[in-house]
Amino acid sequence: MDADRLVLLEPSGRKHLVALDRDTVQVPRVGVVRADALRASVGRRWTVGGRSFLVLTPSIRDVVGTIRRKAQIVGPKDAASLVWNCDLKAGDFVVEVGTGSGALTLALAHAVGPAGRVVTYDVRPDFLDVAKSNLSAAGLDGRVQFKVGDARVGIPDRDADAVIVDVPDPWEAVGTAAKALRPCGHFASFSPNVEQVNRTVAVLRTATFVEIRTVEIIERGIEARDSGTHPSFAPLGHTGYLTFARHVLETI
Numbered sequence: 186m187d188a189d190r191l192v193l194l195e196p197s198g199r200k201h202l203v204a205l206d207r208d209t210v211q212v213p214r215v216g217v218v219r220a221d222a223l224r225a226s227v228g229r230r231w232t233v234g235g236r237s238f239l240v241l242t243p244s245i246r247d248v249v250g251t252i253r254r255k256a257q258i259v260g261p262k263d264a265a266s267l268v269w270n271c272d273l274k275a276g277d278f279v280v281e282v283g284t285g286s287g288a289l290t291l292a293l294a295h296a297v298g299p300a301g302r303v304v305t306y307d308v309r310p311d312f313l314d315v316a317k318s319n320l321s322a323a324g325l326d327g328r329v330q331f332k333v334g335d336a337r338v339g340i341p342d343r344d345a346d347a348v349i350v351d352v353p354d355p356w357e358a359v360g361t362a363a364k365a366l367r368p369c370g371h372f373a374s375f376s377p378n379v380e381q382v383n384r385t386v387a388v389l390r391t392a393t394f395v396e397i398r399t400v401e402i403i404e405r406g407i408e409a410r411d412s413g414t415h416p417s418f419a420p421l422g423h424t425g426y427l428t429f430a431r432h433v434l435e436t437i
């Protein structure tokens with residue numbers, strides 16, 4: 186899925202995402218190497234200047250982990266849940282409100298595939314520029330339209346399979362989403378605070394939405410060692426709450 190880029194994995198676990206857009210590439214802390222030598226080494230150990238790397242193709246996780254950030258991003262565990270719970274698949278049409286740095290846009294563009302389409306809105310043109318360059322670096326910008334737009338004012342799109350909202354006041358986007366969604370299309374919002382969830386759910390309940398539910402995804406790493414396997418001691422940090430609903434034409 187990626188543009189011409191590879192990941193160099195150090196024995197320490199540290200990763201470097203390198204673009205192979207020239208004949209020679211600058212590899213951090215190593216120097217200049219030939220791009221075709223790296224391409225020929227995918228899946229293999231590659232040694233230069235006494236240092237060894239594994240050469241890997243980038244995963245969506247690698248790509249999101251290295252994007253230029255302008256705002257708080259939606260990370261992999263929440264992005265995966267949004268894709269699954271909105272039933273996104275190849276060929277779908279998704280509207281995103283609150284582009285930010287485009288981290289979630291990357292996951293959405295990845296999910297809908299080359300036959301799908303994402304239209305993403307932000308009130309900040311400068312954020313849209315950053316997101317666009319992040320999508321372009323990943324080779325996914327062809328599936329995405331970047332538009333200046335305000336969820337509170339409304340958006341012109343119709344018949345979307347899903348509308349996904351990551352703005353400070355998602356309840357303001359519910360009416361806009363109802364107009365943009367096809368019948369039975371999916372609404373989702375990502376919110377760090379429970380007060381945002383309460384207001385969004387209250388508005389969803391008064392509109393033509395069903396199957397309204399909110400979840401928090403908690404991902405806990407497991408450290409597998411010969412001396413004993415146990416959950417990671419790293420604190421379980423909070424990211425946000427995910428609210429889902431489906432748009433219908435009539436309620437029960």
Ligand SMILES: C[S@@+](CC[C@H](N)C(=O)[O-])C[C@H]1O[C@@H](n2cnc3c(N)ncnc32)[C@H](O)[C@@H]1O
Nearest residue numbers: 256258259283285286287288289307308335336
């Ligand atoms: C937290 S960021 C989104 C991050 C993004 N989901 C990501 O993964 O990179 C929220 C974004 O919403 C935008 N925003 C705020 N209010 C908005 C509105 N009413 N309509 C559209 N965008 C809005 C902000 O400019 C900001 O870029």
